[in-house]
Amino acid sequence: MTVDDARALFLAIAGRAPEGVWSSAGRANLIGEHTDYNEGFVLPFAIQHRTYAAVGMHADLRIRVASTFAPDPVELALEDLSIFDGPAGDAVTSGRVPEWAAYVLGVAWAALAAAGRTAADVPGVDIAIASDVPVGAGLxxxxxxxxxxxAALNDLWALELTPLELAKVGRRAENEAVGAPTGIMDQVSSIMGRADAATFLDCRTLETRSVDLGLEREGLVLLAIDTKVEHAHASGGYRDRRAACERGAAAMGVPWLRDLTAADLPRAQELMDDVTFRRVRHIVTENQRVIDTVEALAAGGPRAIGDLLVASHASMRDDFEISVPELDTAVEAALGAGAVGARMTGGGFGGSAIALIPATSVAQVTAAVEAAFAAQGYTAPVCFTITPSEGARRDE
Structure with missing residues (x-):
């Protein structure tokens, strides 16, 4: 899916050309999983796969959205964006808005609020969505x-929001309009990414720093391994992990697990049941691994971070228990075929792994992973390289 697909869909629903096409990137997380909603540290990067929004304004005070992934457009009066003022996710669970459309409509609702505007202040819009970001792959x-x-509404409605404010708009849409309790890492990475770099984000202060990866210089690439095991962030497993983190912080008398270090873990183990302790241990050690990865990249380049990636996967598998057998198989097979490092990426319970590999080894590692999946009787994975890329932009 490309700019042309979004433009063609817009023409089909609106009968005219759009005023522009904007896009933003999918993302992969190099390291730092489930630390974001604990006010910790993350190191994601935007990828070359993108979602395109062809958008045009009209005098009718309505918002109409369509997607190449959904058969029917969804239409709402701008003033009815207030349906998202209720409990988180209620507009979706009550059936008033399809979940896919809530991501789009929720952004319009949250963007107006962030800019201090109301539905009466802006014209109606038609929005057509096309995407080549793999769905359900943790990207x-x-x-x-x-x-x-x-990005589109910020330009067309002249909202004058900064990139970080746009990321906050996306998070609010996902948390409140859709009802998925995610942090802000995904939006920051998607919107603020830069080529051949990751984005170090302090989820407490929301300070960001671009961190050079140097993959091309070192002859390395990142291979995504989509296990084809689909996951859903709004599922019980994600909610359970977040609740365990909140219990752990309360037991330790701190507002967020960000406030703990490895030195606090012995006391945590005394105060908590085993499951809660292991959830806490993952967050505490993962935060340190993010910091160590940034330092290792600066000191030794991308070849220096392999052990940190592997340790991160082990922590997610054993302490946070969000991996699945297919993800473990992907990581083990990639490492066995010569990967510098590998780990699952994303919220877990399915999705993708990433492997840091020599650029000359793509075919070799892919074959090893495919063979390992076949030997286990799993659905064949899809392997593809992912390139750290630019974030949100106007394409035309």
């Missing part, structure tokens, strides 16, 4: 939608 197709729509 944040949702943040790519939010970033593309937010």
């Amino acid at each position: 944040s197709s949702s943040a790519a939608i939010e970033g593309a729509v937010a």
